[in-house]
Each structure stands twice: as C-alpha cells, then as structure tokens.
Amino acid sequence: MSYDLNIPFLSSTPTPELERTIAFLASLGYTTLALSQTHNASSLPSQVTNTIPLPPVLKTPSKTTILRRCTLILSDPAHNPRLTVLSQSYDMLALRPTTEKAYLSACLSMPEISIISLDLTQRFGFHFKPKPLMTAVNRGVRFEINYAQAVQGDGPARRNFISNAMAIIRGTKGRGIVISSEATDVIAVRAPADVLNLLGVWGLGRERGLEALGVNPRGVVVNEGLKRSGFRGVIDVVNGGERPVVEKKEGGKESAKTKTKRKVEETTVEGTPPISKRQAKRMKLEALKALKANASSQSQKEGSSSSQIKTQIQSKAMTLDSTSKLKPKG
Amino acid sequence: MVRIKNRYLLVNILYPKLESATSKTPIPDVVAFNQPTSSSLDQNVLLKAIRAQVLELFGDYGSGAVLDSLQIKYFSQATSTFILRVSRSHYQIAWAALSFMTKEPVKNGKNCVFRVVRVSGTIRKAEEEGIRRAKEIVIMARREMGEQSDSTLDNIFGKGGKNNAADATNDITMVDAVDSEDEELSDDD
CATH class of the missing domain: 3.20.20.140 (Metal-dependent hydrolases)
Known part of the structure; x- marks a missing residue:
C-alpha cells in the first residue's frame, strides 16, 4: 500500500x-x-x-x-x-x-x-x-x-x-x-x-x-x-438517508415553501432541535428586549441577579448563533 | 581475520517509456516494461556507467568507498536483470547511484529505470529471487495476452495468476524487512 x-x-x-x-x-x-x-x-x-x-x-x-x-x-x-x-x-x-x-x-x-x-x-x-x-x-x-x-x-x-x-x-x-x-x-x-x-x-x-x-x-x-x-470532521456521512418522495400539492408557492423548510430540517437533524425562522426571530427580539430592560434596571438591582440574566441571554444568543450556522447556503 | 561482507543487489532494468507504435497489435504493459536490453550493453559498460554515476553523485569519497567491491556478478540481456556486488557498509551509495540513472549507458541508449528488487547477503538468495521473478513475469504476461485475445491460455494456466500478481506487490514493500533477517542468518555461518 x-x-x-x-x-x-x-x-x-x-x-x-x-x-x-x-x-x-x-x-x-x-x-x-x-x-x-x-x-x-x-x-x-x-x-x-x-x-x-x-x-x-x-x-x-x-x-x-x-x-x-x-x-x-x-x-x-x-x-x-x-x-x-x-x-x-x-x-x-x-x-x-x-x-x-x-x-x-x-x-x-x-x-x-x-x-x-x-x-x-x-x-x-x-x-x-x-x-x-x-x-x-x-x-x-x-x-x-x-x-x-x-x-x-x-x-x-x-x-x-x-x-x-x-x-x-x-x-x-x-x-x-x-x-x-x-x-x-x-x-x-x-x-x-x-x-x-x-x-x-x-x-x-x-x-x-x-x-x-x-x-x-x-x-x-x-x-x-x-x-x-463528513459533518464538521466528526461524523462521516456514508449515506445521508433518503426521504420518501412526497407527491406534489397543487399550487407552486406552497410546494416551494415546503421544499425550503425541508432543507432546514435536514440540516438540523444531526443534533439540535429544529427552530423555525419565525421562532428564531421572536427569540431574538425577546432577548433584545430583555437586554434593554436589564440595562435600565441594572442600576437598581444588585450585581448577582443581573449577572444571572446576562448568562441566560448569552446562552440564548449562542443557540441563535448555532441555528444561523446550520442554515443551508442558498 | 574477519571475512569481507558484501551485499548482492538484484536489479531489474525497466522500460516504461512509451514508444511510437510500430507493431499493430498492442503489447501488454508487463512485456513492454520488461523488454530485453540492447545487445551492445555488456557487463563492463554497465559497471563503468555505475562507477561514473557514483562519482558524479558522491564524489571521490563515494567512488573510493565502493571501488574495490563493486562488481557485476551476473548479467542477462534477455531478462534485463543483473546482480551487483557491493561492500555491505556502502551498498546504499551504489543503490542511490542506480536510482539516478535514467538511460542505458550505450550509444543511442533507450531510457530506462534501474529498479533494485532485492538486497541480499548471499548471491544464492539473489539468484533464487531472480528466477522466481522471471517466472512470475512470464505468467503475468501470458495472462494479459490471454485477456486480450482468447481465454485459451487462461484455461491452461488457470486463474492462479491473479494471486501471484498480488504477492508480487506485497514483496516490493516488504523486500527489506525480509532481507535483513536472512542476511543475518547467512552471515553467521
């Protein structure tokens, strides 16, 4: 050899x-x-x-x-x-x-x-x-x-x-x-x-x-x-698995929509639970709101509680990051 | 007094260069690679060429180190095989020189590759290996010819040829591991 x-x-x-x-x-x-x-x-x-x-x-x-x-x-x-x-x-x-x-x-x-x-x-x-x-x-x-x-x-x-x-x-x-x-x-x-x-x-x-x-x-x-x-150099994808062919529904728009959604699901199958775009957006907004509220209330509250919230926000942001990475590239 | 110890290199001359097609029937690769050497090449010419190459690569020191021991013990033009004797301590020098040669050392010599197929402590082992390889090549060539034209030859020789080919490739990489053991044995006696 x-x-x-x-x-x-x-x-x-x-x-x-x-x-x-x-x-x-x-x-x-x-x-x-x-x-x-x-x-x-x-x-x-x-x-x-x-x-x-x-x-x-x-x-x-x-x-x-x-x-x-x-x-x-x-x-x-x-x-x-x-x-x-x-x-x-x-x-x-x-x-x-x-x-x-x-x-x-x-x-x-x-x-x-x-x-x-x-x-x-x-x-x-x-x-x-x-x-x-x-x-x-x-x-x-x-x-x-x-x-x-x-x-x-x-x-x-x-x-x-x-x-x-x-x-x-x-x-x-x-x-x-x-x-x-x-x-x-x-x-x-x-x-x-x-x-x-x-x-x-x-x-x-x-x-x-x-x-x-x-x-x-x-x-x-x-x-x-x-x-x-492979996937991120950890898992070698030998066979990605095939989905059964779904018969097309009437109306081109809807079929296109399902297609894009399917892609997202496929990519997230490996580990993290799938999050829809809408949900992700909502979470992002919430996180921002919380951040603002936190900033205003920070002066009043003690440091320990604020830091707790901060970590929460950070973890949320991190999940957001990971989902955005998993999005298919066009 | 300690005996002078040598290495015997069994060398094949191979001709991988693609020549302009003269014959109509295609020659199988095995036959083309192992074609006979030109008749004008003899032992003395070859030895001189190797010495010159050693001098070019390793200078006076290298050529002096192998000068006494370097000798061609056997040379066959038909099978393009020769056995070269070198002193044990400097056989790598001679081998490296062979690797740098790209041409038959005669007038209008063809391009060729010198391939060391076995390094042995005794000439007998080198000889046996040479015979074994020649037989193998014949079988392989026949098999390829059989594939090209008819399966009649395949019927005669059976399907054993495939295993032989696999063995040959195994041998190539293992050559040295095997040799070092067996020369130790031969040196002892």
Whole structure:
C-alpha cells in the first residue's frame, strides 16, 4: 500500500503517456495516485474548473485509485487565494509557497490546505526552523518531498534539493513527511524501495520513510475525504438517508415553501432541535428586549441577579448563533 | 581475520517509456516494461556507467568507498536483470547511484529505470529471487495476452495468476524487512 500523491497533470500531456505513467506506477506497487493540477494564486481565473479526467475516461489498472488534487503556487498570503472555492472542486488541496511570508502563513494558519509542497530545487533565503515546521505537522499539515525534482534536475537543482530535503527532515525529525514523485516524465518514477533508500541516504530513517510512503499520505487522503463528505470532521456521512418522495400539492408557492423548510430540517437533524425562522426571530427580539430592560434596571438591582440574566441571554444568543450556522447556503 | 561482507543487489532494468507504435497489435504493459536490453550493453559498460554515476553523485569519497567491491556478478540481456556486488557498509551509495540513472549507458541508449528488487547477503538468495521473478513475469504476461485475445491460455494456466500478481506487490514493500533477517542468518555461518 504505497501512495503517490503528486503526478503532474498538464493539459498538454497526451492521454496515452499519462496512462502509461499510471500503469507503470501501479506495476511498481503504488495503489493510490493523485493527479495534480497547478494554479498560480496571482493569476487565478475567476471560475476554476477541474479538467482532470477520471477512470471511465482514463484507462487505469483496476486496483488503482485515482484522486484529483490542486497545487496552488502562492507568493503573497495577502492575496486572498480563495482556498475554499478551490478545495470544493478538487479532492485535495496543496500549497506551494515561494516566499518566507507565504511559507510561514501556510505553516501557522490556513486551515484549508493539507499538504505543503515546496519546490526544493530552489535555494530558499530562509531556514526551515523546527518551530513552524512542527506547528504545521501538529495541525495536520504534511510536508511533501518530490523526489523526481532531484532525479530530473541538473547539478545545482539536485544540490539544492538535497540540502532542502535534509533541512526539512532535520527540522521535523522525519515526522509528518509525505513522499511523492512529481514526475513529469515516466522515466523519473522510482519504486518504493528505491525511494526509501534514496531518502535513507539523505537522513530519513527506514521507519519514518515507510510512514511517509504509506501512513501519512493515507491520513491526508482520509482527512480530505472527511472534510468533503463528513459533518464538521466528526461524523462521516456514508449515506445521508433518503426521504420518501412526497407527491406534489397543487399550487407552486406552497410546494416551494415546503421544499425550503425541508432543507432546514435536514440540516438540523444531526443534533439540535429544529427552530423555525419565525421562532428564531421572536427569540431574538425577546432577548433584545430583555437586554434593554436589564440595562435600565441594572442600576437598581444588585450585581448577582443581573449577572444571572446576562448568562441566560448569552446562552440564548449562542443557540441563535448555532441555528444561523446550520442554515443551508442558498 | 574477519571475512569481507558484501551485499548482492538484484536489479531489474525497466522500460516504461512509451514508444511510437510500430507493431499493430498492442503489447501488454508487463512485456513492454520488461523488454530485453540492447545487445551492445555488456557487463563492463554497465559497471563503468555505475562507477561514473557514483562519482558524479558522491564524489571521490563515494567512488573510493565502493571501488574495490563493486562488481557485476551476473548479467542477462534477455531478462534485463543483473546482480551487483557491493561492500555491505556502502551498498546504499551504489543503490542511490542506480536510482539516478535514467538511460542505458550505450550509444543511442533507450531510457530506462534501474529498479533494485532485492538486497541480499548471499548471491544464492539473489539468484533464487531472480528466477522466481522471471517466472512470475512470464505468467503475468501470458495472462494479459490471454485477456486480450482468447481465454485459451487462461484455461491452461488457470486463474492462479491473479494471486501471484498480488504477492508480487506485497514483496516490493516488504523486500527489506525480509532481507535483513536472512542476511543475518547467512552471515553467521
């Protein structure tokens, strides 16, 4: 069970070649592969479309799973790269920071991404310090080492790659690393054992290496799947349940009304009791009134009683908040 | 006096590159990946190429470390397999060098991938593994051919091929765990 989560997909590569790469990876023992499309944050089109083909179109070996991933090149974190929109149209989202600022913000914030995939053939002007690295790893973000960058690269690229890879391995102590290929050509793909040896020469222990090929990428895949299909990362919705089809009543308005109500009910089924919009509004008004009355009477009454009311109001407000969150998004 | 200990790497040469279709009938992937090497490639040329690669990657120190022990014990062009001997303390260097080679070291050489399929402490184990793999590949190729044309071959060889393929993939990841044990044994005697 090995994973290769980075096979570059360019619209210019002919399909037979891509199929050949997938077949070769499968014959080497990789079972889950992710085809990756690269976008640049500074020139992101307004409508991002996912053009990666999936197995019915793409001929693949039967036991291989194909995923679709997006790699976003980011140089300025202030750019607002619309990560949520991107992550919806792909199976997983990776970030390739090119500057220290972007790298740090990817390590410390940005909940949407699951992989930080640096271009290790460059020389970075900063050190890979253990603190941001380990914060990222503890948050569940994995660092990707793409070995094909070394295999395909020339002298300086290879030197930089080795230096950067060693720095990352040293900073994380080998934890939270994902090894993938990023091979633009079939020839740069290597078997899992070969990759392990290479990384072993560069300082990644055998155990950690195995983890980086199997356990860690599996975690990424499962997590990303949960983010998309699950409910708040706690419950995985395997089958959302189907409602029996209700025959339409006469009058278009009423049917439309029932539809919207149904949606609200569906979303609130998971825990909190359903509250209708009207009821919510009433509660809100009451809370406001109470707050005003409380403010006026606060000067007369003692502190203890007023604080009690306050907490009551707070709890009410909190329930309101939770209901508003659960509303369907259009 | 302590015996000098070696590692024997069993290496397959694979040809994953898609060639422009010359034959009309499509070749199954297994056959294409494991095609024979060109006849101009022999042991000496290969050894020289590996040495050069070690020198490029690891410099004088690395090439000096493996210089004495590096030797090709067996080379078969038909099955694209060879057994490489390296000293035990530096076999990783030679292996890494093999991973960085992308071409047959001859004139107009085809692109290829050197894949180490087994690391062993004795040459006998490496040999046995080589034979086992060659047999497996034959079975797999026959099965794929059978799927493409007729099911006659399937009738002859049965459905056992599928299990074999699964075993092969298991072996790949487990290669090293198994090896380390068995070389310990072999070293003792």
